[in-house]
Amino acid sequence: MNETYNIVLADGTEVLANLNGNCYITETDIDNEMLSDENLSHITISGDDYFNYHCTNIWEQDDLKCFILRELTAQEKAQIKMDAKIEFIAMMCDIDIDF
Amino acid sequence: MLKEIWSMTTPTEFTNQEKVIEIKGISPKFVHQVCVINLEQEMPELVAPLPAFSVFFDVSYKGSGTYESTSEHYLVYWDNQTLTIPYNVSSENQDADEENITIEITQMDDSGTATLRSVMLCVDDGKKTTRINDLTRITSVPDSSVLVVDGDSGTRAITYSNFANSTLSKLNSKTFSLDAGKITIPSAINALYKHSPSNDAGGHNGVYRGKDLGTSFTNAMSSAITAGTFDDMYIGDYLTLNGHVYRIAGFNLIRRCGDTSFTANHVCFVPDATLYNAQMHNTETGAYVAGDEANTTEGGYVSSDMRTANLEQAKQTILDDFGSSHVLTYRDMLTTAVADGQASGRAWTDCQVELMSEIMVFGTKVWGDSGFETGIISSQLPLFALNPEMIHIRSYYWLRSIRSSNAFCDVSNSGFPNYTNASVPHGVRPFFFVK
Numbered sequence: 001m002n003e004t005y006n007i008v009l010a011d012g013t014e015v016l017a018n019l020n021g022n023c024y025i026t027e028t029d030i031d032n033e034m035l036s037d038e039n040l041s042h043i044t045i046s047g048d049d050y051f052n053y054h055c056t057n058i059w060e061q062d063d064l065k066c067f068i069l070r071e072l073t074a075q076e077k078a079q080i081k082m083d084a085k086i087e088f089i090a091m092m093c094d095i096d097i098d099f
Numbered sequence: 100m101l102k103e104i105w106s107m108t109t110p111t112e113f114t115n116q117e118k119v120i121e122i123k124g125i126s127p128k129f130v131h132q133v134c135v136i137n138l139e140q141e142m143p144e145l146v147a148p149l150p151a152f153s154v155f156f157d158v159s160y161k162g163s164g165t166y167e168s169t170s171e172h173y174l175v176y177w178d179n180q181t182l183t184i185p186y187n188v189s190s191e192n193q194d195a196d197e198e199n200i201t202i203e204i205t206q207m208d209d210s211g212t213a214t215l216r217s218v219m220l221c222v223d224d225g226k227k228t229t230r231i232n233d234l235t236r237i238t239s240v241p242d243s244s245v246l247v248v249d250g251d252s253g254t255r256a257i258t259y260s261n262f263a264n265s266t267l268s269k270l271n272s273k274t275f276s277l278d279a280g281k282i283t284i285p286s287a288i289n290a291l292y293k294h295s296p297s298n299d300a301g302g303h304n305g306v307y308r309g310k311d312l313g314t315s316f317t318n319a320m321s322s323a324i325t326a327g328t329f330d331d332m333y334i335g336d337y338l339t340l341n342g343h344v345y346r347i348a349g350f351n352l353i354r355r356c357g358d359t360s361f362t363a364n365h366v367c368f369v370p371d372a373t374l375y376n377a378q379m380h381n382t383e384t385g386a387y388v389a390g391d392e393a394n395t396t397e398g399g400y401v402s403s404d405m406r407t408a409n410l411e412q413a414k415q416t417i418l419d420d421f422g423s424s425h426v427l428t429y430r431d432m433l434t435t436a437v438a439d440g441q442a443s444g445r446a447w448t449d450c451q452v453e454l455m456s457e458i459m460v461f462g463t464k465v466w467g468d469s470g471f472e473t474g475i476i477s478s479q480l481p482l483f484a485l486n487p488e489m490i491h492i493r494s495y496y497w498l499r500s501i502r503s504s505n506a507f508c509d510v511s512n513s514g515f516p517n518y519t520n521a522s523v524p525h526g527v528r529p530f531f532f533v534k
Contacts, residue, residue: 021446022471023435056443057436059398068436068444 160195373526399434467500
């Protein structure tokens with residue numbers, strides 16, 4: 001039995017979607033840019049706040065858009081923090097680095 | 100048994116009160132002899148208490164020795180005009196050359212005509228007149244029937260009911276060699292009964308039997324499944340339908356599962372052999388093609404060509420073999436997406452004939468290492484748990500679990516858990532539920 005959720009992204013975009021398993025199914029025309037890690041850094045799902053989410057898949061099925069969200073793992077969050085610190089140090093040192 | 104050695108069977112009338120019959124030259128070598136005289140005369144109204152005939156029976160012997168003669172007198176009554184005279188040849192007379200008999204019959208009432216209907220001399224060979232094997236057969240014994248028992252107190256009778264109770268009482272206390280002579284037969288039966296499987300899914304899931312159930316799925320089987328008693332059906336039992344061997348793999352495996360609770364009792368079947376070969380991801384030629392495009396698991400098992408197209412043939416075969424009304428539809432949580440080479444999404448999906456997962460076959464995740472792989476059947480099928488030999492069919496067959504972005508899991512022809520690129524044709528060995 002599918003339940004309907006109102007997902008509000010970080011930029012304020014609202015997506016109304018049914019949840020089947022861990023697959024959200026919506027009539028909204030979503031894409032990777034809309035569901036980027038940045039736009040999923042803070043979302044609300046039916047009023048509850050969630051932070052640091054990631055979209056693993058987006059696909060189309062029966063003229064509907066399907067997508068899967070998951071929370072970043074502790075290791076992924078630590079990696080993001082470390083990358084940010086290294087980027088800050090590199091900036092202060094005026095060094096260009098590629099991640 | 101009486102054996103006739105001489106007879107006179109032509110009826111002779113006599114009205115002169117007396118009839119004499121002489122029988123000569125009989126060999127007296129038998130110990131037990133019988134003379135049967137059959138007389139007839141109409142009974143007068145007022146003389147009923149009186150005898151009808153007087154018979155003198157005289158036996159004498161001839162030979163080189165000295166022998167004893169016997170003379171006896173008999174009365175024959177109106178209501179039974181047959182006279183049976185037993186006489187024994189004494190040991191002194193057995194060596195005689197011949198036996199001569201004189202029978203003098205006298206009418207006690209001379210008002211009517213008497214008839215001597217027959218005279219027979221017989222020897223009694225001591226054998227019973229009827230052998231047990233000659234008796235009329237019966238198929239059941241009424242409790243009131245009587246059996247003959249001979250013992251120290253003489254010959255007695257016992258009803259079959261009492262005989263049966265007595266025999267069972269004897270057995271009740273017998274131990275024979277059960278548990279070193281410590282357990283009686285009823286105790287042993289009770290022990291077996293206490294440890295026998297219950298007549299439900301739980302009991303039947305624990306017994307591998309492997310019985311041939313025939314060549315048709317019967318109404319009786321369907322009724323037993325619907326009732327949840329699964330009578331005469333156990334793990335490993337098999338049906339041969341239109342040449343396909345389907346084996347019972349489990350009972351009530353998905354009961355109370357699903358986004359809506361699945362309530363029907365059911366039996367899970369798996370074919371012994373693959374039904375045909377097919378690809379998880381189709382190519383134009385139907386043969387393996389290298390490369391990511393031809394070998395993809397994108398969209399998970401739900402979006403695979405196997406599930407969207409190639410399983411249709413198996414579904415039709417199974418519906419034809421069992422009857423469409425007996426093959427159940429249900430809802431399972433199947434993989435819908437793949438990320439980083441692992442299943443990343445799952446959704447409730449309508450199912451009927453599906454590929455098995457690694458867990459269903461091997462009892463554990465092997466190459467499909469994602470929690471999303473496990474739907475509502477989260478344990479090994481009892482068929483494979485009780486008899487692992489049934490996993491191995493010397494032929495590759497696909498499983499629905501996802502190994503990578505290119506490969507699905509399978510069972511190798513050598514028996515080990517394996518994975519193969521999606522465009523390789525492998526065997527289709529599905530499972531399904533029947534009611």
